[in-house]
Amino acid sequence: MAFGQTLATIDLSALSHNFTQVEKRVGGRKIIAVIKANAYGHGAIAIAKHLIKSSPPAMLAVASLDEAIILREAKIAAPILLLTGCPADRMGEVVSYRLTPTLFDTKSLAGDGRLIALSRSLKLASRKVTVHLKVDTGMGRLGIAPSQVVGFLKKAEDFGIVVEGILSHFAEADLSDLSFAKEQTATIKNVITTLTKKKGCDPCEGYDPCEMTLPFFHLANSAAILHFPEAYLDAVRPGLMLYGYSPLEGKKSFTLRPVMTIRSRVIAIKTVPANTSISYGRTYVTKQTTKVATIGIGYADGYPRALSNCGEMIAKGRRVPVIGRVCMDMTMLDVTKVPKLLVGDFVTVIGQEGKEAVWADDLAKKAGTIPYEILCGIKGNMPREYVGA
């Protein structure tokens, strides 16, 4: 593909490979493919369409209603889970777009209108809507207390709402010390035990769980999928690993393949003498005669400003340092050792050239962040080409 300044190449065969790695680990369990944040910067519509075509996940998951609507408008019919729920006044859209919201507070039952609004629009649409219920087992963010689950299910039943799934989320499943993840898993397993009580038990709070179809349970994110099989339950929710990265620090042994490569053009080259300052704030001053290449990518594209004076790119197969501050649309490199580099050539910003590689996790380390933030930061308007379908 011809391209202007910058191009992201998304390798769909790597995506399929990574999905297969999830399948291999979790056996026949359902897979909920997490494609929030524009599929971690990879382009949600294309990622969803490829997954559905090659190895359909049980569900797709996005954060918000608006992300889900973009997928529906692109004719994606698969079940979509809304991980951050939905505002009460937009529940009608949940129904009309056939989405599955996550409910996560008791207020939605006590009359703030969320469930009521939902059940009203249900009647309007005369269509049953399913929801997932989030339980807080230690994240301290969304979710009702484990002790509230039975009561919640009863009320949901009264409203005619089908609770199809119950989920929780790990706070630190990426650590090698899994003790807190084990506590969280034990908590959700207790909920499962409560709900699977056989018929004949005393109905709790007037509600007999034996009479309903048991919801399916899901807890595991990429970290847990990679090293904590105890948490697989009925379904898993991989995000990061689908895109080829492991959230586990210092462990590169997993056979994941990064899906996104970013290349950007050299828009100017000049040779400057020693003692020349480069970029805003003059944080870099050349020590000798230096060949400086200006690259057409900057923080407006999602190349973090935190990589000023510490990032690296690959030019003609050679690793070269970012010098001076990263600008909004440009970044400067010291290419003194790359005599053949010309204006119009491209350099690799994220990816591999020969033996050299700079991946999102390498950049994350240098920028003091996580690969998630590097990937999600890649702007939606960056031109993307999809290969390997």
Ligand SMILES: *Cc1c(COP(=O)(O)O)cnc(C)c1O
């Ligand atoms: C983002 C997210 C995931 C995916 O997490 P990864 O670490 O990217 O695998 C799973 N579940 C929930 C609730 C999430 O918000």
